[in-house]
Amino acid sequence: MTLDAMDWVWKHSQSKGNTRVALLYMADQVRTSAAEARLGRPELMAAMNATKNTVRDAIADALELGELEIVQPSAGRRAALYRLPGAVGYSRKGSDVDPLENGRGSKVDPLRGKAPSGRGSDVDPLESVEGQVSTPRGSKVDPLPHPSKTLASSEPEKLDGFQICQPLVQAMTEAGITVSWSMKAADWLDIATVVQRAGVPAMVAFARDAKAAAKQKPRYATFFLRGGWRGLPPAASVPPPRATPAGKRPHCGHPDCDPITRTREIENDRGLRNLHPCPDCHPTAKGQAA
Structure with missing residues (x-):
């Protein structure tokens, strides 16, 4: 049970730093199929x-x-009882082996990187086994890899979620809403669906209000x-901006006014x-906004 839980953390957890250390220790204490530890x-x-x-x-991050x-x-x-939900029912299958074992199942010395079988072959403990992609020594690792690198080729529809969300990531950062985008591929797809349905401006506006109302910084x-x-x-329910003549008015400069659509959120x-x-960019819209 312990090895399966730890294997799940090593290979599937999105955690980093102290959070990963905490999850690894909890996984080491798992003794039941429910992946629980007190x-x-x-x-x-x-x-x-x-x-x-x-x-x-x-713990809060996990x-x-x-x-x-x-x-x-x-x-x-009485100490708290924790569960690793991702490790429930998880087992190492097929080519998945212990990260300290080589492709033939023999143990690898993590300090020397050699199998004790006497064959003398060098094995990098940070490289994966046969059939998996390995990371060359000295190469830089992207801290936020594209989720498509970990998806099976039989699921091509999941490859676009990451790219669809990039305008949202940029808009959130420009709005001063800095959060971690390290998440599962399914979450990227869910957010991409909202981007296509509601649009980036509405999502940024919601995030700004939610951040202001939150007791702790998201x-x-x-x-x-x-x-x-x-x-x-859906964004289709938002009234389109009025057409402007060739000599259109300059952008009003209001922080809530989109310089392209000339729309603003009004309570x-x-x-x-x-x-x-925007009532400033469209003076004739002042009566409607009121």
């Missing part, structure tokens, strides 16, 4: 050689990624996906914000 904060602090705040942040669940919270002297793009992006209406009497033609 651990206390002091035990994690000792295992990670980290402070209480570091452990707390690591929970937000959806790679950790609290089955039973801590109570008194750290992952999935916060907005699960918090309301999926429910945004109505019920406190709801909707897109309308």
